[in-house]
Amino acid sequence: MVWILGIVAMLAAALVGIWHYAINNNAVALLDGVDRVVGGTRGTRTALADGHYGPLADQRIEVVVPDGAATAPRPVIVFIHGGGWHSGTPGEYHFIGRTFARQGYVVVLVGYRMVPEGAYPRMLEDSALAVAWTREHLAEFGGDPERVFLMGHSAGAYNVVMLALERQWLGRAGVPEGFVKGVIGLSGPYDFYPFTSDSARAAFAHVADPALTQPIHFARGDAPPMLLLTGDADTTVKPRNSFALAKALTAAGLPTAPVVLAGVDHAGPVLKLAQPFMRDRRVIDPVLAFLAAHGAPSAPVQAAGR
Incomplete structure (x- = not known):
């Protein structure tokens, strides 16, 4: 019995090691594979694979939805991946789609141009x-336009x-004020000037006024509510990025606590949105x-599994 427990512990440690290696080396497809093997795809369906929202190769979009017919429009999560603005594709993040599709969400996975073009x-x-x-x-995917989150x-x-x-960004794209009902930032940079990483310098060093690149510079009390989640x-x-932005938002009139x-x-906040690591809730x-607090209570449609 003891040797069995030892093997299980070694396998769990190996999975964690693989996950962190993949996140840190931008091999997120490996992470998606682990989630797919352990958690399966039951209860979810890829409604759009390798779609595009624009003419450029990196302007890619994929959609994962709960399997089965919807009895009412479902809330929507638009998920945008990390990767230092230089790597990543939406197809590598289907585990995010599966996790939230099982909770009753339409999940839109977004790609964007990478540095230097991006x-x-x-x-x-x-x-x-x-x-x-x-x-x-x-609406084509059963989404509710009154409950869209980023x-x-x-x-x-x-x-x-x-x-x-x-x-200006959503405004230029024709998205009306108030369309986004809330924002969830995981391990995000919001107050990172001066630029100390190669990734930040490659993405922002050319800007004449660096303050204009910093989210904290635009903190306002009438912004959508925000959940800023980070690991210590x-x-x-x-x-400190999450603490600084939360403080600025609160001072502006939007009470926020990281x-x-x-x-x-x-990598931890992403790891814990996939199987088997989501056991840590x-x-x-x-x-x-x-x-749920902002209008989109969960309606689980299927547990993970084959």
């Missing part, structure tokens, strides 16, 4: 066009928070509570 402000222009595409097409990890968290704070062991995007996870690093529970 340097500021291109990543924001593309992300806004993807939200506009979602607004135009969500979510992103790392560089993707920057994208979604900037869309929510600086009105994140050395890639330090937790959710800080003890012992969790930069410290990410999924506050995310679902935030969505």
